Amino acid sequence: MNKKKIGIIALIIVILSSVTMVFANGIKNKQVVEKNDDKLQIVVTSFPQYDFARAVAGDNADIEMLIKPGVETHSYEPTPDDIQKIQNADLFIYNGGENDEWVDGILDSIDMSKTQTLKLEDCVTLIEEDETVGLEGVETHSHDHDHEDGEEHEDHDHSTTDIEYDEHVWTSPLNAIKIVKNINTVLNQLDEENAGKFNENAQQYIDEIKDIDSQIRDIVKNAKRKTLVFGDRFPFKYFVEEYGLDYKAAFPGCSDEMEPSAETVSYLVNFIRKENIPVVLYVELSSQKVADTLANETGTKTMCLNSAHNLTQQDFESGVTYVSIMKENIKTLKAALQ
Numbered sequence: 001m002n003k004k005k006i007g008i009i010a011l012i013i014v015i016l017s018s019v020t021m022v023f024a025n026g027i028k029n030k031q032v033v034e035k036n037d038d039k040l041q042i043v044v045t046s047f048p049q050y051d052f053a054r055a056v057a058g059d060n061a062d063i064e065m066l067i068k069p070g071v072e073t074h075s076y077e078p079t080p081d082d083i084q085k086i087q088n089a090d091l092f093i094y095n096g097g098e099n100d101e102w103v104d105g106i107l108d109s110i111d112m113s114k115t116q117t118l119k120l121e122d123c124v125t126l127i128e129e130d131e132t133v134g135l136e137g138v139e140t141h142s143h144d145h146d147h148e149d150g151e152e153h154e155d156h157d158h159s160t161t162d163i164e165y166d167e168h169v170w171t172s173p174l175n176a177i178k179i180v181k182n183i184n185t186v187l188n189q190l191d192e193e194n195a196g197k198f199n200e201n202a203q204q205y206i207d208e209i210k211d212i213d214s215q216i217r218d219i220v221k222n223a224k225r226k227t228l229v230f231g232d233r234f235p236f237k238y239f240v241e242e243y244g245l246d247y248k249a250a251f252p253g254c255s256d257e258m259e260p261s262a263e264t265v266s267y268l269v270n271f272i273r274k275e276n277i278p279v280v281l282y283v284e285l286s287s288q289k290v291a292d293t294l295a296n297e298t299g300t301k302t303m304c305l306n307s308a309h310n311l312t313q314q315d316f317e318s319g320v321t322y323v324s325i326m327k328e329n330i331k332t333l334k335a336a337l338q
Helices: 004-023 047-060 080-088 098-107 171-192 192-221 239-242 261-277 289-300 314-319 323-337
Strands: 040-042 063-066 091-094 116-119 226-229 246-249 279-282 301-304
Touching: 004 289, 040 047, 040 080, 047 063, 047 171, 047 323, 063 246, 080 098, 080 116, 091 171, 116 171, 171 192, 171 239, 192 239, 192 323, 226 261, 261 289, 279 289, 289 301, 301 323
Parallel strands: 040 063, 040 091, 091 116, 226 246, 226 279, 279 301
Antiparallel strands: none
């Protein structure tokens, strides 16, 4: 058992002890999600689930996001209040994967008989994590697919524990569509009276995502190059697989490394110069340090390709959505592939 799993187990024990004390003392926390006769109570872990649920449910649900805007999602630790919110919800939506290992432990330890759950990783075909990104002399990652525009992949069961899968399933617009459809189905089951509205909302959002997918395919089809360079983490495995793009990056998907090796920096600088790469990419909420270093060394510019993993408080309050983020990504993609 690795140290991270041991830490998660210890955390769950501490949290459950705290919850027991709360109930034993008869303390009622005002932040607990309470049942509402008129609206579904939905609890989600992070922004992608929040936005998809919001799009489908509309005004017919209250949605609580546990990982707040601006917070580093990979270091999140649930509180006793969070556990009570999950237990009192009609629907709990989470992503799955290594960073959500705490969820499985909690769900196994509390009464979830009145709460339905939905895991994003169960909605799509999973892709194996790429651990070679960020290593000296990393090989080009080519993903030439024969998908027709709008074609969806067959889902498969991935029950093995020997393989680590990339967690950023929503970065592919076609995966986002699958997730929206699954949320639509669950909400229809939980609230049959509003099923018609849920269906209408879901179809409207799916149509918007399909338009984004079409625009991306057009950009890639007419692009001068097919390689994206990230001076940052790389959470876009599903995205590049879907559109047949190659990539180079300083770090793998959810790496907690702060500095790439000197060999990696040198390799990326040489690659950018050799291929005349016009844009070095970074991801949202990044320090941009590595991207800036690569840009300064090569005379290129930097731009954000947003994975929609989380967003700032200001963006959240202003109503930024997955669709609006992807529309900005279209502009970035066009510049990076010119």
